[in-house]
Structures are given as C-alpha cells and as structure tokens.
Amino acid sequence: MTRLKIVHTTSYLYNGGVARSYNEARLTPLSRDGQMVLENSVKVAPSSAAVGSYSDYWGTRVTTFDLQHWHEKMNVTATTTVEVDRSRPAPKADAVDWETLRSGEVTDACAEWLAPTRLTEIGDEVRAAVSHAAEGLWPADAAPAVMAWMRGEMKYVKGVTGVTTNAEQAWRQRTGVCQDLAHLGVGALRSLGIPARYVSGYIHPNPEAPVEETVAGQSHAWLEWWDGQWNSWDPTNHKPAGNLHVTVAAGRDYRDVSPLRGILSGGGGAAPQVTVAITRVA
Template structure:
C-alpha cells in the first residue's frame, strides 16, 4: 500500500558577525522517479532570497540562492508532499556475477563501482566482500552486506561526522546511517556490484497514524544494481519502502549535502536540523 507523506525540513546557521554575501545550494526536494511521486515542493529562506533550480550531474534537483544583504542568521525550510511505494522484493532473476563483470556493465556504471571520497578501498573489507559474494548471488549479496554492516556497527549519534569515512567508522565500530551506508558501499563495490548512496527522509513508524505529525529523520541508505536499481537500508536491515523518501543519489555523501555554500562574514554556529513528517494517507 502506498503512502502519502508530508515533510518539513528546516536547517540554519547563526553568525558571529553579519554576513555580507553568501552563495548557497540545497538538496531537500524529493525526487519524482520510479516508486515515488513528488506532489508539492517549496523551498523558503530567511532572509528571503530569490531561488532557482537545476538538476545536477547525478539527477538531484538543486535549489540555489544567494544573499547580499547583511544577516546574522540563515534558515532554509523545505516543505513537500510525496507519494511513496511499498518495498520491492529483491529480484530473483537478476544478473549473476559473471554478467556483472562484463565490460558493458563495468563501463556503464564505472562511477558506482570505483572507490569514492568516503568509500575508499581496504584490503580486509575487500576480502570480507569476496567471502560473502562466494556464498550468495548478487541479489542475496545486497541484504547480506547490510546484515554484516549491522553486526559490525553500533548506531550511536554524535560519534562520527559528515566527513567520517567508511573505514574510520568501521574501525571505530559505531556511527549513524551515513556510516552504515558508506560501509555497505565499500563491500558492494569491492566485488564489482554497482552501488550508489541515497539520501532522503525516513518516517520512523511502520504503522504510522494518518494525520499525526512526528519527528522524522534525515536518512541514508544504498541502492545496488541488480538489472535495475534496488534500495536497501542497512541501518534498519530492510528494503527501502513507503517509509523512505528519496531526495538525492550519488557516489557518497559528498555528492548529496543538504545545504552547501560559501559566505563572507563571521564564524558560523549551526542552529540545528529539524524534520517533521506526517503520514497523510
């Protein structure tokens, strides 16, 4: 059964001295793609700024804006209504390992097979990936990797940051959804399975009450290519489904930051991030 979800995402900064100019881009508008339809989406800034939109290289909708009046706070709020689809079971007849090694596949998906900034190679992780792959088909391998990651990482907010690599989180043994996704990507790519990072939102309840607004989460999971892209959430050990709202995709977090910019002014302090979600149907 599909869900209709309303999301309000607010993030901001306070500055020690007035900011004279700033140039910013935000990735907080959910995508319309297979399994998801964005019905409404707006982005508002305080102070008010004119915005324009474009799609980046990875297919994510970016809202860009700049400010040239002095300000000591910046708040960006995205509001959207999205229809999501139930989780799809993993394909039973996807490509085998030999097919994934074919040059037509490796060339087509080279950017999702090679290491990236936060998903660097590591010999021990590569060996683990090969051992898992030897016991599973590609379709079985994706959830098997998710289970392996959940056994090695403890979910603990505040122990890692946005610049923590998969290897660092693995050696530390704890992290958040971003780290679970990054570590899963290292293993998936180590055996040549194309895999990409997904960022978005998660409704925390599997049996959400219609009309009730609750605290949601900015979230990250992965998609593996099994003849088609298939989403799996290694943090929760489930396929991506109606609770998951896709905003951006890329090689890792570096391709999908929710708010990014440069400015001239005083040092900044985060005002925090809030996400409110409401299941509407």
C-alpha cells in the same frame, strides 16, 4: 500507499554579520521508484534572496540562492507532500552473473557506481571479510549476504562520527550512524564489483503513528545496488526502503547529495539548527 508531508527547516544564527553568501539546497524529493511528489516549495529568509533551480548531474533537483546584502541569520524551509507506494515491486529482471558485471558494457555504464571514493574507502580487512561472505554466490545473493555480515559487525551509535568520517574509520570503531553504514555498505559492494550508490532522504520513524499526527522525523541515508536491476537496502533498519522512506537524491557518497552547502563572506561561523517534521496525511 502512504502520503507524507515533510517540513525540513535549517536555521543559521551567525556569530558575526555575513556580507554575502551563495548556497545550494538538495531538499526536493524525486518522483521515481514508487514515489510521486505532489507539492514542494523551498523558502529562504531573508526573503530578498535570489532563488533559482536546476537538475544536477545525478538528477537531483537543486535549489540555488544567494544573498548579496548584510545579514546575521538565514533560514531555509523545504515543505513537501509526497505519495509513496512501494508495495508493488517492479517486475524482477534477470539476475546477472559475475562475468556480466565485469564486462566492459557494465563497467563503462556503471563506472561512477564502481569506483571507490574518499568516503567509501575500505581497507584490506573489510575487503577480505566481504569476499568471504560472498564466496560462491551470484551477485543477487552476494549483496544481501554482505548486508547480513554488516549487521553482525556494526552498531548504530550517534555522536561518534561526523560528515567527514569515511567507511574505513567507521569500521575501525565498529560504530556509526546511517551515513556511515551506507558508506561502508557501498564500499563493500563496490569492492566485489557490484555497482552501488548512496541514497539520501527521509524516514518516518513511527509506523504506528496515526494520520495527521506530526512527529520528529529524520534525515536518513541508505543504499542501492545493481544486479540486473536496482535494489534498495537500509542498513540501519535492516530492510529495503519502504513506504516510510522518501528519496531525495542518489550519488557516489554523501558529498554528492548533502542537503545544504554554500560559501559566504564573513559570519564568524555558525552551527546549523535542523528540524524535520513529518506528518502522515493519508
């Protein structure tokens, strides 16, 4: 069991004044699959913001806020304490075969986890390679085989992609960050007919850090696939999500789970400054 405190701060200093803005933040971790949120708050400055919350279609906790007066900067700070224990996996469900995956019952229930999206789109080259990697295997073995194939083909490189880069573009470069690797993995699995979803959250980067030491953490992305039950995989670190992973949201791709987005009047543009501080408190 690991208990983590996460402070995620996003700051905007606009090039000009903003008359009004409407925003959504997906910064509250989920209580599910081996993790329990003990405390959470999302604070907005200026403090005059009108703040609300709701659960979206995917089950993500969304904080909404709007500012109806002139402002030149905005700050959003989400603070969470979460307990994570994935050391005791759930009882293994019976693995399904390809016929079951292709049945109407499964394709209807998992339609949103099977359809390609703009960000998970893959080309013929990836589709052929994935089909070859999975040849002769049951779905429960095919998915890890696809992840092993990806590990041999893709390199983690910062600064060469952006939030609009799709899986096919990342594949052509053979490089990307966690978001790109997750999109490529999701697209590859869906091409086989294996339901897959994109997961966003955090990862503590240093398992050797002592209790109470605060480190620079990271927003992170990985994926989950269904072969009779949901299984996680972090293609950046080549392993399932563990006690240093904290899940915030799951969706079809990044656009369903982006941490902060909104519309505003004025501003003249601004690049957000983001910091994530993580402390292992137990």
